Amino acid sequence: MDIILASILTLGSMGIIFGIILAIASQKLAVKADPKIDEIVKILPGLNCGGCGHPSCQAYAEAIMKGEAISLCKPGGKKTLDHLTEITGETAQSSEPMVATRYCNGGCNEAKEKYEYTGVKTCKVAALLNSGYKQCTYSCLGFGDCAKVCPTDAITMNDDMLPIIDKEKCIGCEKCVIECPKNILLMAPKKKRVHVRCTSLNPGKTVVKVCSVGCIACNKCERECPFDAIHVKDNIAIIDYDKCTNCQKCVKVCPRKIITVDQVQESQQQVHT
Amino acid sequence: MENLLALAISMIFVNNFILTKFLGLCPFFGVSKKTESALGMGLAVIFVMGIASAASWLLFNLILEPLDIEYLQIITFILIIAFLVQLVELFIKKYSEKLYNALGIYLPLITTNCAVLGVAFLNIQENLSFIGAIVGGISAGVGFLLALLLMSGIRERLELMEVPAPFKGLPIAFIVASLMSLAFLGFAGMI
Numbered sequence: 001m002d003i004i005l006a007s008i009l010t011l012g013s014m015g016i017i018f019g020i021i022l023a024i025a026s027q028k029l030a031v032k033a034d035p036k037i038d039e040i041v042k043i044l045p046g047l048n049c050g051g052c053g054h055p056s057c058q059a060y061a062e063a064i065m066k067g068e069a070i071s072l073c074k075p076g077g078k079k080t081l082d083h084l085t086e087i088t089g090e091t092a093q094s095s096e097p098m099v100a101t102r103y104c105n106g107g108c109n110e111a112k113e114k115y116e117y118t119g120v121k122t123c124k125v126a127a128l129l130n131s132g133y134k135q136c137t138y139s140c141l142g143f144g145d146c147a148k149v150c151p152t153d154a155i156t157m158n159d160d161m162l163p164i165i166d167k168e169k170c171i172g173c174e175k176c177v178i179e180c181p182k183n184i185l186l187m188a189p190k191k192k193r194v195h196v197r198c199t200s201l202n203p204g205k206t207v208v209k210v211c212s213v214g215c216i217a218c219n220k221c222e223r224e225c226p227f228d229a230i231h232v233k234d235n236i237a238i239i240d241y242d243k244c245t246n247c248q249k250c251v252k253v254c255p256r257k258i259i260t261v262d263q264v265q266e267s268q269q270q271v272h273t
Numbered sequence: 274m275e276n277l278l279a280l281a282i283s284m285i286f287v288n289n290f291i292l293t294k295f296l297g298l299c300p301f302f303g304v305s306k307k308t309e310s311a312l313g314m315g316l317a318v319i320f321v322m323g324i325a326s327a328a329s330w331l332l333f334n335l336i337l338e339p340l341d342i343e344y345l346q347i348i349t350f351i352l353i354i355a356f357l358v359q360l361v362e363l364f365i366k367k368y369s370e371k372l373y374n375a376l377g378i379y380l381p382l383i384t385t386n387c388a389v390l391g392v393a394f395l396n397i398q399e400n401l402s403f404i405g406a407i408v409g410g411i412s413a414g415v416g417f418l419l420a421l422l423l424m425s426g427i428r429e430r431l432e433l434m435e436v437p438a439p440f441k442g443l444p445i446a447f448i449v450a451s452l453m454s455l456a457f458l459g460f461a462g463m464i
Binding site: 002003006007010011014015018021022025026029030031128 | 336337340341342345348349352353356359360363364366367370438439
């Protein structure tokens with residue numbers, strides 16, 4: 001009986017004493033946080049995507065109060081920027097919204113396989129084994145590492161084992177860009193719809209052997225472009241998005257059909273016409 | 274006095290908490306990326322271990338033993354350590370925000386750090402005097418700091434090394450830790 005009573009009393013009084021001391025200490029040692037931080041946190045999207053370089057929206061809010069630029073939040077876009085301008089009084093140029101774009105059309109039907117891969121089904125692991133199981137070393141490996149890291153489920157894998165990016169859902173956090181071991185996901189302006197879906201720097205002869213949708217650097221698009229926006233350099237056609245006007249002349253002329261118009265936009269266009 | 278010195282050396286090198294007893298491995302990997310935060314964490318642990326061993330010694334010898342309720346030591350020690358860490362956190366937040374940010378989540382994690390609880394138990398087990406318990410606690414903390422500092426120094430250099438891609442980051446850190454642990458085995462039998 002004594003033991004029971006003693007233990008109850010000891011633990012109980014310890015709890016009460018510690019509690020009281022902590023309560024007093026937290027009052028005396030309270031740190032006043034800037035109320036603006038809470039305001040900013042409310043405005044930020046709260047996705048904690050990390051695209052701004054800070055671990056969370058809370059951390060970014062604190063960083064803003066310490067002088068961090070207010071234009072780093074990509075998911076928030078213009079609306080968030082306007083609100084932030086109101087609160088902080090800083091002005092910042094809103095940058096053009098960027099979305100992740102896939103620069104490869106080499107799905108399992110187009111790009112030939114080098115060997116049968118039976119390992120762990122992630123691109124990261126597959127890429128370690130002799131630069132991946134595709135004959136083209138620039139090819140998409142199709143295990144959807146990008147889809148797994150996407151915080152807004154904007155990326156889905158299609159039947160051809162290629163990631164399809166929903167431009168409307170993409171918040172531009174660049175997580176998939178960092179994740180892709182083949183570096184075929186890159187950021188491109190949201191408004192631009194014409195992309196060269198290949199990053200292979202191999203000469204045309206090699207490309208033809210390994211993939212049916214690889215750029216062979218034939219220069220036809222470069223000659224066709226009326227705006228001097230597309231250039232072939234190092235065996236690959238690259239579009240200068242500052243000059244591109246979505247005129248789609250290069251799309252028609254490309255013999256390999258690798259310059260394509262965004263599918264989402266295309267279907268919307270069809271609805272309009 | 275000599276006894277205390279021997280105790281301190283044994284706690285720092287021979288029975289190093291991280292590298293020979295494998296206690297407190299979470300902060301060992303979590304906070305050892307930068308020397309600066311490793312130093313902060315190590316100092317915080319020294320401080321917490323020092324007062325935790327003093328407090329737990331007093332608690333055990335003045336309350337638990339006379340009342341014959343030693344079986345409560347686990348729960349009471351956890352309680353007292355959690356309380357002390359909370360208090361330390363409040364102090365650090367108030368007086369050094371830089372250190373608070375550097376420690377981040379690892380300061381609350383000291384609460385559940387088995388190394389801190391471990392040193393409190395060891396002191397009781399070894400039947401140390403009050404002074405002995407404090408010295409034991411502080412030198413265990415110094416050993417912790419030493420291991421953390423060594424590790425952070427190595428990891429800072431590792432960042433610049435060409436490590437094979439699969440070993441980048443934590444894997445190579447684990448390999449380094451095991452080699453360090455082997456090296457510390459060399460101290461065994463010194464005392």
